[in-house]
Each structure stands twice: as C-alpha cells, then as structure tokens.
Amino acid sequence: MEDLAKLLQELPFFAGMSSGDVDEVVSCATTMSFPAGLHLFHEGEPADRFYVVREGRVALEIYVPSKGALSLDSVEPGEIVGLSWLFSPHRWQMDARAVTDLRVVAIDGDCLRNKCDANPRFGYDLMQRLSRVAQQRMHSARLRLLDLYGRAGSDVR
C-alpha cells in the first residue's frame, strides 16, 4: 500500500502542511486511476470529491451545442481538479476528462468538510490553499478574456 501521507506532502498543493493536517486529509483520501478518455465527472453530477493529479493531464470542458466539448482549462500533475464539492449545491459545473492515462488522489468532500467544521484552524489552512487555486484560475480566465492574441487592428511588429 502506498504511503499516501508522503505522496501528498510531495505535491505542491500540500507543501508546508503539517503532518497532522496531512493525516487528516489522508483519512479522507484514496488513490485512483483513469484511462485516457474516461471522464472523472460530468456537469450537473453530485460533486462529492476533488482530485489531486499525480500523473497525466485532465481537461476541464463544457459542452456547447453545435460546437461540442470545448476545453476551458487543463490540469497538470500537482494541481487539483474540482472546487464544486466545497459549495452548495455541490454539483459539478463542467466536465473533467482524462486526456492521458491518469493517476490521482481522490479526496472525499463530505469527509473533508466535516473535518474543517471540527477543526477551524485546519479548515482555514485548507481554504487558503483552495482559494489560491481559485484565484489563479480566475486570473487566468480574466487574462484570456482579454483575447491578447487577437487582431491588434494595426500594423505592429
């Protein structure tokens, strides 16, 4: 059996987390694998967990009628997939698909929320880490909204 605590501590998302807090996470975690092409979850389904990518790439997609699945973001090793487990109504807001063969740590949302409620210090630390992910993704989305590589409208180098 893999040492999940050691595995998590090596991932950037959990960097610097105390071993006691990592043990709390581990008690809610399990390892999983997905073959390329398989979905981790679909839009609208219950968001009961999140994933930390160990190996492989995940595409976050949304289905647009007449256009098919459009990729909004990709998630790489060390990064996390899924924030909807945190917030009511706990439903996924997009699809997540394994682009390559994938190895992840899956963390049960109910379990972790209960631990956050029981231990606010742990909860605050975890929320800071998750908020940073949310902030980075919002920043990325805003920059892409600028359409920086679009036509400048003039002759510039």
Next chain:
Amino acid sequence: MAPSRYRIGWRRRETADTVTVGLDPVDEALAVFEPGQFAMLYAFGVGEVPISVSASRGGTQLVHTIRDVGAVSHALCAAPEGEVLGVRGPFGTTWSAAGVDVSDLVLVAGGVGLAPLRPVVHQVLGDRHRFGRVSLLLGARSPDLLLYTDELVEWSKFVDVQVTVDHATASWSGNVGVVTELLPRARFDPAATLALVCGPEVMMRFAARALLAAGVAPGRIRVSLERNMKCAYGHCGHCQLAHEFVCKDGAVFPYDRVRPLLEVKEL
C-alpha cells in the same frame, strides 16, 4: 536610408492570417540581421511596417513572419513569390545576454511573438552544448493559430517545449491556459537564467512578474516592446516611450530598464 529591393523567393502560410517569406536581395544585400532586430518592410504604394527577422539562416536571404493585421501587413501577406519589396535595416537591439552569465534559457512567447524568438532557438540548437536547460514556453489563442508546428516537434527533441492555448476543442490534448502558468513547470536556475519574453505587452508584463516571482532578477529578463515605429532611427518620435525610442534603443530591452515605464499607464 532608401529601401533596398528584395524579391520574395518563397512564402509559406503558417496560419489563416500569418505567412513567412524568404526575401532575396535584388540590390546589394543589407548588413546581417541579428536575432531580435527588425527590418522596415515596404509594400510599394501601400506603406512600410517593422517586422522582426524570424530566422537565422546565414547568407543574404532575410526571413520574416508577418501577420495580417493592417493595410500594409495585408499587402505583404498577399504578395506572391517573385514580387519585389523594399527593405530597410537592420534596426534595433538584439536578444543580448550582455552583463549576465547565462547557463539556462527561458523563452516565453505569445502568439506571433514566437517569430522574433525563433532565430534564438535556431542559434541554441546550433550550439546546444553551450547552454544548460532551455525552455520554450509558448502561448497561442487556439491550436490552429500556432506557428511553426513542424519545427516545434523537432525543437522538442533538444529543448523543453511547452505549449498552451487560450481556447480549444476536445481534440486538443495539450495545455489550456495562459502562458505564465507554464513557468512553474519549467526547470531552470534563476541565478543563471536569461529569460527572453516576446508577445502582447500585457502578456509580457505578467510573464515578467512570474519570472520575478520565480527568482529571476530583472536584469536577467529581456522584453521586446511594440510601438508605432515609423523612421526606425529615433528621429520621428512615433515610437517614443518616455526617454526611450523603441526603434533605436529597443525593441529588445532589459526589463529592469523599462519596468518603471511599463508601469505608467499613460506611456
């Protein structure tokens, strides 16, 4: 300086709105262009625009990659093989490592900003043992707008090439996101790195910040600025950025030199 005549020897469509052309001298060849420098390309009867060299091939042929974004660049992109253009140059500064010891290289390119960095990649590949880790981090709007896709595959055998796009369909198996998100995945020693950044100015601003956050000193970062260049001699002032003339003092600047200017919105 009057334009020298160059004939389009070949042209290759890169994307729907971008072509690369090879220009051969009709008159005496101009001086050698170094990576980072640009030419003023003149579509006769239409006008003149600054375009960076996009290859270092040696010899007298000039290679430029041109995006169709205005009247002049449209004329240049539409010009067939055999047509004669006017060329002035070489102008501007180079992707110089002056003043810093360099082992690792990080190249950050956005969109057609890859074109001015392409000669650097060519030079690195021609002298690969001189460098340690070399990363090319490339951002584009969508997969169909990526430049030099054949070469990217070849380059990736020798340097770390990472590509991301803003938008994609499910058929794209690569990264989706902004180019700065690739930086944490690149391996380099900040104290021995030279970072060359080229793309839209907002992208360069955030890329420079990400490089600083990764520990790269401002003096180890180079950015290539875009302004409205006309004379290319620093006389007309169209490209002036405070006391700097982008055409003459740039277009490639050490980031520590222009950082204060880029933070002034009105400039």
